[in-house]
Amino acid sequence: MALARSAAHAPGIDDVVAAHRALRARRPLVQCLTNTVSTNCVANVLLAAGAAPAMVDNPEEAALFAGIADAVLINLGTPTQAQVASMRLAAEAAQRAGKPWVLDPIGAGGLPWRGGIAVELLQFGPAAIRGNASEVIGLAGLGGGGKGVDSSADPAHAVGAAVELLAHAIAVSASGPVDHVVGRVGEQTVLVRVAGGSALLPRVTATGCALGALVAAYAAVAPDPLTGLVAAHTHYAVAAELAEAVAKHPGSFAAAFLDALDTVEEAHLRARAQIAAAVPA
């Protein structure tokens, strides 16, 4: 697995552009162990953005496939006993094979059973954790909890929890109107805010889950998971803005967003990306 960045700077637009170019050139294969609501959206987002999906999530094949895939997404949206067994096997196999894997701890803060699973999976060293603010707070054990799967907390309030989770993952993000991404640059903990996007995005189910998959895809091609997170969030935000320019309601927005994930090229990224690095308070 890629180690934390040793470069002297937090990832910025040039790093995002390079990661985007690598994504399109290498078309990473992402193994997705995800919830039943999201499978179709996750696969279509990966295909539209320039990666390839494979939903191998049974205990018989999960570990084997983690050795074949370029990255793994583990999303706790609708866990079953069999899928949880697969998650353990895939996370362990990914760690052993040096493949980055991403944890999306849906509902981990409010539901003890899956919360326990999420904590258990941390032992396998996720490259990145991506959740909404209440999930990041919940996973870090700071309480909070969410209503259903949508965030009821401002991502800015989750930065402390995200930094705590750097004990387990190389980089962590809390999604929201402004995404907050934390990681390390050398010895320094950094916070990168990615603004932009669209208020229509959370009105289409599974777009958060699919962002987690795109994080995994970028983690497979970026020099480190922090850059991968920033690149995925930026690609997403810029695509959402392009989609909102042509669609004003959730049904047409969903189609326009897939179109835009495909359309986004370097020029769009440079014209629209809103990336700002800071040191967390």
Place this chain on the structure above:
Amino acid sequence: MALARSAAHAPGIDDVVAAHRALRARRPLVQCLTNTVSTNCVANVLLAAGAAPAMVDNPEEAALFAGIADAVLINLGTPTQAQVASMRLAAEAAQRAGKPWVLDPIGAGGLPWRGGIAVELLQFGPAAIRGNASEVIGLAGLGGGGKGVDSSADPAHAVGAAVELLAHAIAVSASGPVDHVVGRVGEQTVLVRVAGGSALLPRVTATGCALGALVAAYAAVAPDPLTGLVAAHTHYAVAAELAEAVAKHPGSFAAAFLDALDTVEEAHLRARAQIAAAVPA
């Protein structure tokens, strides 16, 4: 759980408008235990219409979450042993917590195993039952049966069966070209017909399932399940008409329908709703 209406009138357009306003104001959280074909559509319909979905359907969490959610949908489209166990737990927990839950008895008339499950779940007192005509007839034990999951019977022929099911649920609807909804107003059994809609709606999979989820959302905010059923059917029919005005084939209709569920406001409801109350023959 809300009791049967004691008001002197069957629900009409003013009640639908009030329920719609409450839906948008309160954004109820609906726990969905539904089939694998429908999860994405169900979640997107709830989000577009103004509610929030959470697909918690494992035995470990189903009962706990029924206490958190505002309403519960139980849809028998693709039952598994584990999901059926979750259905029992969620229905029982919803009843105990006084949360309305909705039964969608897909295929109950033609498939004995799930028919037995549907009948067993009736003991937990659903607020509403929503199905197509053959499912309502099948569940009431009047025979009939359906071809696959699509109705082969006219909803008008299911009114007797729907009234029989009022022994178990507060209100019952049979969907079709004209939806037939039955419930009680005081001591009086009433039939409310909701006309309109679009012939394209049944050509998009899971739109019937998603209507069941919208019924649950409305049951959480309406004064009683009968009003909730009439409001959900009316919101759906009006949105389908708006969608058909811009889309003539099922792919573009599916997106336009989600857009329209979002777009529908009081003025659309008042201009287009076709609600007619009667006493069942």
Place this chain on the structure above:
Amino acid sequence: MALARSAAHAPGIDDVVAAHRALRARRPLVQCLTNTVSTNCVANVLLAAGAAPAMVDNPEEAALFAGIADAVLINLGTPTQAQVASMRLAAEAAQRAGKPWVLDPIGAGGLPWRGGIAVELLQFGPAAIRGNASEVIGLAGLGGGGKGVDSSADPAHAVGAAVELLAHAIAVSASGPVDHVVGRVGEQTVLVRVAGGSALLPRVTATGCALGALVAAYAAVAPDPLTGLVAAHTHYAVAAELAEAVAKHPGSFAAAFLDALDTVEEAHLRARAQIAAAVPA
């Protein structure tokens, strides 16, 4: 089950038109045991094209429903132990009842567990096998393997493997830029190439899976599985061309493709079909 064609010719455009007419007239009910990514797309493709879906895939009901349905699709995309048990039961019941069933051996070449299941299912005599080139090669035991679920081999290279699989199935196709379909006409082995389509099709997830379901629908109404395969591939290719004429990116293409499956009539088939029969080398 329909036997191999005894007519003197390989299926051509007139046979495709007749099959398309039969599909629209009879609206066959297809039982689908398919992967979690594809359920929604599979159902919508069947509905748009003119058939009816039913996703009955639990062990309690799978065999019973195979006797009710007009055809069965078995897709190995995300197998679970329970679903595999259902697959055995449904395939056996379909064989016993003389209903055509279609095997889509996703990933069979690269993943030994499901490869073993696919081979085991062959004993129940599928009417047709539809896969991408690497899956057809993998299933025939010629090695090859695929990266994830997308084909990494040219369908032309899978013709030998497809012909080998005629020991188990009446007709076999390998999908790709030009689809290659093999079967028998009397004693003669024939190869039918279906060209056309769109490069956007594989950029929408589950469109390959849904083609398998459409093959099952056509197998239920065509005089034999070879004609059914050629008709399904042709309907698909022509619809993809119509969709590409109005949509240039995957999100809008997905909706336009469903519209086009509905739109396709005899005139479109006659104007655009690219069907060429040959004797395999």
